[in-house]
Structures are given as structure tokens and as C-alpha cells.
Amino acid sequence: MDITILGIESSCDDTSAAVLRSNVLLSNVIASQAVHVKYGGVIPELASRAHQQNIVPVVDTALREAGVTADELDAIAFTRGPGLVGSLLVGVSFAKGLSIARNIPMVEVNHLQGHILSHFIDLPDRQLPHPSFPFLCLLVSGGHTQIVRVDSPTRMRIIGTTIDDAAGEAFDKCAKVMGLPYPGGPVIDRLAREGDPKAFRFARPHVEGYDYSFSGLKTSFLYTLRDAVASDPGFVERRKADLCASLQTTIVEILLDKLVRASKETGIRDIAIAGGVSANSGLRDGIAETGRRRGWRTFLPEFKFTTDNAAMIAMAGYYRYKLGEVASLDVSPAARLEN
Numbered sequence: 001m002d003i004t005i006l007g008i009e010s011s012c013d014d015t016s017a018a019v020l021r022s023n024v025l026l027s028n029v030i031a032s033q034a035v036h037v038k039y040g041g042v043i044p045e046l047a048s049r050a051h052q053q054n055i056v057p058v059v060d061t062a063l064r065e066a067g068v069t070a071d072e073l074d075a076i077a078f079t080r081g082p083g084l085v086g087s088l089l090v091g092v093s094f095a096k097g098l099s100i101a102r103n104i105p106m107v108e109v110n111h112l113q114g115h116i117l118s119h120f121i122d123l124p125d126r127q128l129p130h131p132s133f134p135f136l137c138l139l140v141s142g143g144h145t146q147i148v149r150v151d152s153p154t155r156m157r158i159i160g161t162t163i164d165d166a167a168g169e170a171f172d173k174c175a176k177v178m179g180l181p182y183p184g185g186p187v188i189d190r191l192a193r194e195g196d197p198k199a200f201r202f203a204r205p206h207v208e209g210y211d212y213s214f215s216g217l218k219t220s221f222l223y224t225l226r227d228a229v230a231s232d233p234g235f236v237e238r239r240k241a242d243l244c245a246s247l248q249t250t251i252v253e254i255l256l257d258k259l260v261r262a263s264k265e266t267g268i269r270d271i272a273i274a275g276g277v278s279a280n281s282g283l284r285d286g287i288a289e290t291g292r293r294r295g296w297r298t299f300l301p302e303f304k305f306t307t308d309n310a311a312m313i314a315m316a317g318y319y320r321y322k323l324g325e326v327a328s329l330d331v332s333p334a335a336r337l338e339n
């Protein structure tokens with residue numbers, strides 16, 4: 001029997017609502033918050049207020065676009081964490097209100113599991129490729145960089161994680177140093193297409209096991225710029241494309257190095273990527289190319305599922321609901337929540 005789920009996502013700076021019928025996406029509405037661009041990063045208090053303004057129209061639009069009324073919903077899935085508490089509170093409180101008003105059960109979702117399970121969503125006119133269990137997922141976002149072993153939709157284990165910055169953070173911080181707008185990841189991606197990936201060499205980390213580190217790379221990037229600008233003030237402007245291409249290539253190589261090792265040592269060859277940085281063209285090309293050489297089946301998410309969205313929250317909620325995992329009304333947001 002079909003299960004109809006409303007998903008609600010408000011963990012950072014995107015307010016999103018989506019409706020899923022089993023695993024088929026009926027609507028996915030995202031209101032992004034332009035307010036943070038002028039500050040060069042997300043301001044939590046402003047994010048929370050913007051969610052508050054956006055949540056009702058976003059949910060309303062998602063239901064209308066799906067052609068579903070609130071009374072037809074089997075469950076309301078919401079992001080419990082990890083994320084900014086003030087942002088999460090808006091989604092959690094809204095879910096509770098709707099749950100009480102319409103007597104619909106709620107399901108709590110871990111945002112990171114949502115990113116991973118976005119690989120199981122289908123579109124109304126098109127089935128998308130789904131990985132088989134167990135698979136490895138490289139989860140790369142603004143806040144996380146993990147290799148996750150996924151044994152089932154609800155059983156996942158982090159086998160590698162960053163010991164300092166996340167990959168998206170490395171993109172964003174280096175972009176800021178070059179005077180590029182926030183978020184810097186997509187801007188670097190665009191500029192990198194015109195540049196020479198071998199123009200500069202930056203430090204690479206030496207970290208045990210499957211863990212990552214990006215702080216050394218960030219410092220090495222900063223010092224390269226500082227030294228060059230001291231004798232040539234126009235350096236960054238003139239070499240922007242080369243800097244972006246070299247930086248992006250280094251980040252992708254660091255990411256792939258541990259992923260290859262994890263695949264070799266676990267014997268798992270279904271490899272997925274997820275999270276905001278999975279939109280990066282260098283990473284997508286790198287995974288596809290490495291996969292061809294190593295006999296992997298690679299799974300690259302549709303672009304609309306790379307950044308934060310409620311479709312993935314509804315998908316994760318669907319699996320939990322099927323297992324009878326319903327949240328109680330005293331649930332509260334969790335800033336930190338592992339997979």
C-alpha cells in the first residue's frame with residue numbers, strides 16, 4: 001500500500017518541504033535564504049527568523065504541488081539534527097503543530113542519513129539508479145565529511161570522518177580568502193573549469209585510517225596567497241582560475257584517496273556520494289573515472305538532491321515509518337547527532 005509522507009527540512013539556511021508517495025517524489029519546494037550572502041556565512045539568528053517566515057508557505061506549496069491535502073498524509077518526517085538549533089526548532093515545532101492538529105504521526109530523521117537515502121528517491125516519470133546494500137557513501141557537505149558504510153536504510157556506520165574542517169568548509173574558507181562570495185564551493189567549481197589544475201601544489205594530509213583533514217590544506221592555500229600577494233598585489237585576480245582548479249583537484253584527490261582505500265579493504269564496490277559538495281563537477285568526474293578503472297558501480301545524486309532538501313528527509317522518514325518508528329511529542333532538536 002502506498003504511504004504518503006510530508007518531509008520538512010530546516011537544519012541550516014534552506015527551508016524545504018516535500019511530499020513523497022512511497023519513494024516517488026510528488027513535490028520538493030526549497031526556499032533559500034539570500035540574507036546570509038552579505039555576511040559571507042550563515043548567521044544562525046537570521047536563519048531561524050527566515051525559517052519562521054518561510055515554513056508555512058513552503059509546506060503549503062509542497063502540498064498543493066503534490067495535489068495532496070494534510071488529511072491524506074500518513075506521516076510527517078522532520079529533521080531532528082544535526083544542525084543549528086534555532087533553525088531546527090522551527091521545523092520540529094511546525095511538525096508537532098501539524099501532527100497535533102491533524103492527528104498524524106511524526107517521524108524524526110537524521111539529516112545525514114537523509115542525504116545518503118536521497119539515492120532511493122524516484123521521480124514520477126523516471127526511476128533513478130539505486131545502490132545495493134551494503135554500499136559506501138562519501139558524505140560531503142558544509143559541516144560533514146564522512147565515509148559511511150550503509151548496511152540498510154536504517155543501519156549505517158561511519159568508518160571515516162574529518163578530524164577538523166569539512167570539505168565544503170575548505171571550499172568556502174578558501175573562497176573567502178580569494179574574496180569570492182558565499183557559499184564559495186559552487187563559485188570555485190565554476191572558475192576551476194578555466195584553470196590549470198597543476199598550476200599550484202598545496203599540502204596534503206597524513207591521517208590514519210579512513211579519516212580526513214583539511215586544515216593543513218587551508219593553511220597552505222592561505223600562505224601561498226599571502227606570499228604571492230606580498231610581491232604582486234594583483235596575483236589573486238590574475239591567477240584565480242588556476243588557484244581554483246588546483247585547490248579543487250587537491251580536495252578531490254584527498255577525498256578519493258580514502259574512498260578507494262575503504263572500497264579495497266571492505267570489498268564494497270557500490271559507491272555513492274551525497275551532500276552539498278557532491279554537486280562539484282571535479283568530484284563527480286573523479287568518482288566516475290575512478291569507478292570505471294576500479295569496476296565500481298557509482299551513484300551520483302541528481303543536482304536537486306545534492307544540497308539540503310526535504311525530499312531526502314521524507315525518504316528517510318518513509319523507511320523509519322515502515323519500521324514503526326514514530327517520534328513522541330516531547331522530541332527536541334539535536335545540534336549534534338551521529339548517523
Ligand code: KG4
Nearest residue numbers: 141142143168183185276277279280307308
Ligand atoms: O549539504 P549542504 O547543502 O549543507 C550542509 O548540510 O552543510 O552543503 C553545503 C556545502 C557548502 O559548503 C557549499 O559550498 C558546498 O556544499 N557546495 C559545493 C558545490 N555546491 C555546493 N562545493 C563544491 N562545489 C560545488 N559545486
Ligand code: ZN
Nearest residue numbers: 141275276308
Ligand atoms: Zn546537508
